[in-house]
Amino acid sequence: MNDTKSGDDKTLSVTPKKTLTLKRPGTEQGTVRQSFSHGRTKAVVVETKKRKFSLPGDKPEPAAAPSVFTPKAPVAAAPVVQEAPKAPPPLPPVERGGMVLNELSRNEMEARRRALEGSKVRDVEDRQRAIDEAKRRAEDEERRRREREESARRQAEEEARLQAEAESRRRAEEEARRRAPLAAELATVDDEDVKPKRTGAGAPVRRPVTPEVARPAKPTKGEEDRRRGKLTLNAALSDEDARARSLSSMRRRQEKFKRALHNEPREKVMREVILPETITIQELAQRMSERAVDVVKFFMKQGQILKPGDVIDADTAELVATEFGHTVRRVAESDIEEGLFNIADRPEDLEPRPPVVTIMGHVDHGKTSLLDAIRNANVVSGEAGGITQHIGAYQVEKNGHKITFIDTPGHAAFTAMRARGAQATDIAILVVAADDSVMPQTIESISHAKAAGVPIIVAINKIDKHDADPQKVRSELLRHEVFVESMGGEVLDVEVSATKGTNLDKLLETILLQAEILDLKANPDRTAEGVVIEAQLDKGRGPVATVLVQTGTLMPGDILVAGNEWGRVRALVNDRGGQIKEAPPAMPVEVLGLQGTPQAGDRFAVVNNEARAREITEYRQRLAREKAVAKHAGQRGSLEQMMSQLQTSGLKEFPLVIKGDVQGSIEAISAALDKLGTDEVRARIVHAGAGGITESDVSLAETSGAAIIGFNVRANVQARAAAAAAGIEIRYYSIIYNLVDDVKAALSGLLSPERRETFIGNAEILEIFDITKVGKIAGCRVTEGKVERGAGVRLIRDNVVIHEGTLKTLKRFKDEVAEVPGGQECGMAFQNYEDMRVGDVIECFRVEMVTRTL
Numbered sequence: 001m002n003d004t005k006s007g008d009d010k011t012l013s014v015t016p017k018k019t020l021t022l023k024r025p026g027t028e029q030g031t032v033r034q035s036f037s038h039g040r041t042k043a044v045v046v047e048t049k050k051r052k053f054s055l056p057g058d059k060p061e062p063a064a065a066p067s068v069f070t071p072k073a074p075v076a077a078a079p080v081v082q083e084a085p086k087a088p089p090p091l092p093p094v095e096r097g098g099m100v101l102n103e104l105s106r107n108e109m110e111a112r113r114r115a116l117e118g119s120k121v122r123d124v125e126d127r128q129r130a131i132d133e134a135k136r137r138a139e140d141e142e143r144r145r146r147e148r149e150e151s152a153r154r155q156a157e158e159e160a161r162l163q164a165e166a167e168s169r170r171r172a173e174e175e176a177r178r179r180a181p182l183a184a185e186l187a188t189v190d191d192e193d194v195k196p197k198r199t200g201a202g203a204p205v206r207r208p209v210t211p212e213v214a215r216p217a218k219p220t221k222g223e224e225d226r227r228r229g230k231l232t233l234n235a236a237l238s239d240e241d242a243r244a245r246s247l248s249s250m251r252r253r254q255e256k257f258k259r260a261l262h263n264e265p266r267e268k269v270m271r272e273v274i275l276p277e278t279i280t281i282q283e284l285a286q287r288m289s290e291r292a293v294d295v296v297k298f299f300m301k302q303g304q305i306l307k308p309g310d311v312i313d314a315d316t317a318e319l320v321a322t323e324f325g326h327t328v329r330r331v332a333e334s335d336i337e338e339g340l341f342n343i344a345d346r347p348e349d350l351e352p353r354p355p356v357v358t359i360m361g362h363v364d365h366g367k368t369s370l371l372d373a374i375r376n377a378n379v380v381s382g383e384a385g386g387i388t389q390h391i392g393a394y395q396v397e398k399n400g401h402k403i404t405f406i407d408t409p410g411h412a413a414f415t416a417m418r419a420r421g422a423q424a425t426d427i428a429i430l431v432v433a434a435d436d437s438v439m440p441q442t443i444e445s446i447s448h449a450k451a452a453g454v455p456i457i458v459a460i461n462k463i464d465k466h467d468a469d470p471q472k473v474r475s476e477l478l479r480h481e482v483f484v485e486s487m488g489g490e491v492l493d494v495e496v497s498a499t500k501g502t503n504l505d506k507l508l509e510t511i512l513l514q515a516e517i518l519d520l521k522a523n524p525d526r527t528a529e530g531v532v533i534e535a536q537l538d539k540g541r542g543p544v545a546t547v548l549v550q551t552g553t554l555m556p557g558d559i560l561v562a563g564n565e566w567g568r569v570r571a572l573v574n575d576r577g578g579q580i581k582e583a584p585p586a587m588p589v590e591v592l593g594l595q596g597t598p599q600a601g602d603r604f605a606v607v608n609n610e611a612r613a614r615e616i617t618e619y620r621q622r623l624a625r626e627k628a629v630a631k632h633a634g635q636r637g638s639l640e641q642m643m644s645q646l647q648t649s650g651l652k653e654f655p656l657v658i659k660g661d662v663q664g665s666i667e668a669i670s671a672a673l674d675k676l677g678t679d680e681v682r683a684r685i686v687h688a689g690a691g692g693i694t695e696s697d698v699s700l701a702e703t704s705g706a707a708i709i710g711f712n713v714r715a716n717v718q719a720r721a722a723a724a725a726a727g728i729e730i731r732y733y734s735i736i737y738n739l740v741d742d743v744k745a746a747l748s749g750l751l752s753p754e755r756r757e758t759f760i761g762n763a764e765i766l767e768i769f770d771i772t773k774v775g776k777i778a779g780c781r782v783t784e785g786k787v788e789r790g791a792g793v794r795l796i797r798d799n800v801v802i803h804e805g806t807l808k809t810l811k812r813f814k815d816e817v818a819e820v821p822g823g824q825e826c827g828m829a830f831q832n833y834e835d836m837r838v839g840d841v842i843e844c845f846r847v848e849m850v851t852r853t854l
């Protein structure tokens, strides 16, 4: 198919069948010849409709001048305009079906053509002008629009800049306000830390790469605005925080920032760590400038799970501190007690004082008898009262000189006092029965006296007895380095009889002689100091302590600190039960008015006022509590424990809190319980003291998992309630024997039962039968004892135990039997084991678990 288009038939066309007509405006007509097969063709009239184009602002075109140009290409239309006059299109050939001109005269045709062309040119020129005008207007409009946009953008930018400037000014002001006081402070302390870095000061100063690292993240502008607009609780608090930031916090921040800048690791500071007797892990970490978590980790490595709040003893703390590379200085926190004891006296103030004597010796050698005999024969004359009272000590008078006897026989009391740092005794009387001579406790007594540096006087007792052999005593004492005078030594000895009262005076004289040698002196004109001999809770009188004044004079009204307790002396009662106005050195006296019951062996001192008394006792009570807790926790945390943990892991303990009516009974109980202990189990006395059971005892028992034992004392209401709440058992006793028996039973319960094995018999395997579905069965003969079903069996090959287990079957012929006696044959099969061989021996045994007792 091909297209042909006539170019000159645009305005005027004459079709063969139609008359001359003007073409519809906006349409373009042409003919297209279509070719078909077999040489056929067909002319088709094609009318192209022109779209009318108008620009905004254009005047509507008059209908009479329709546009013949396509508006899309006004420029392209121009050549058409140019071409039109000089190249008039040739007349189209007359074809069948094509367009032909009407028959007009040539002149007319020419004139019409010119007229048409002239009008065409004008039309084109007008159109061109209109188009140019429209273009210009559009361009103007476009330029103005651009200008408007540009100015709007500039204005927006300017506004943004101004806003940013205002914002940064505001921030700078705020920062300056915040830093002003700090800068002032730091300027006086350490300007290096605070001053901004100056360049050109010798050392090159690196600019902070990312200053934001050290600064808290600033909120974005939007957030800031929002926050500023609305005051929330958070905002208010955070502002408060910023204001309340401490100087050291700022300094830490500064240092952290510096480190971050220089990429420096934290400098390890070696410190001298001051260690009190007990310390919490947290406190220790602080003193070492370490993190508590690191200390806890250290303990974990040692197999100890401890919390930062846990208390450890000084030994453990020292180990930790040294591990962390610090040095340690151990201090006693007893500075608070400074000046309480051992106030030096001027020599001219000292006056002779009576000796204090303790009687020691083996059981039944007559200590009590001797004390009683001396007491009854030599009461201090001229004193009030007269009814002998056992207050723990008494005084006798001989030749105008007084002698104080401590009325607690035996070395246990003596050592208990020494254990608390009190040395009450000046002279030890070693009682040795002349008929029994030196016995184990005699030797122990000698050791204790020697360790305390106390001179001994040997009282050879029971000389009235027919089998008495004083000389044997003397010579046996030689072996224990006690050289009596008659044997060439310096130790004084007296032969006495307590029951007959023989030589008691001589004994007293010897004591005085020894005292003279010792030249015992004290200053009576000062505040009293001494030691508690016995203390108890008296039903009517409250806490009562028998004290021995060692120096100074004790008077009613004095404020006394004794151990963990204090009190104002309400009354002083002597060993005859009479109230006295003063107690000079070496006088034993009962003190009434204490707030609590101190312990035997506690030292006492008179202080100036109640405040000081309270301060000291509060400190001591706290110390005692901490020690008790540390002792408990320290069972895990103490140095020795940490090292020998594995060795002692098998030991079972029965922790106890013991409260008794008097110190003596508590010590007796403690000693008895101590004796019960074995390598496997033992009673651990967490705390023992005189007095009723209180809430603090319950809490101590709770922390240490202990049971509470009350010996002749009861728990108060609060303690009972606390114990009930904590599920702690309180047991009351009035007989030591019962108490010890119960503890023994409890300890026995802690002993793991013993596995006892009994041999029953042996059987030799003669043949092995492999039975389908049943497995291997050993045909045996019982060679020794018997074999039992259900008993334990061992398979022994060449005297080596191959297998140990139980029997699956025990058959005699075809029957299952309970036992097979010696000499008979039987079939045996092991449970889950089949590797049996001819010649093996099956050993049969019974296992019993036997409960053990102490």
Ligand SMILES: Nc1nc2c(ncn2[C@@H]2O[C@H](COP(=O)(O)OP(=O)(O)OP(=O)(O)O)[C@@H](O)[C@H]2O)c(=O)[nH]1
Residues within 6 Å of the ligand: 361, 362, 363, 364, 365, 366, 367, 368, 369, 370, 409, 410, 461, 462, 463, 464, 465, 496, 497, 498, 499, 500
């Ligand atoms: N013949 C005689 N018997 C005495 C003498 N002294 C004590 N006894 C007797 O010895 C026994 C024990 O006397 P204690 O005074 O109880 O002895 P102890 O050393 O106090 O005994 P413990 O308190 O158990 O350590 C009593 O039966 C006394 O009567 C003495 O000088 N001569």
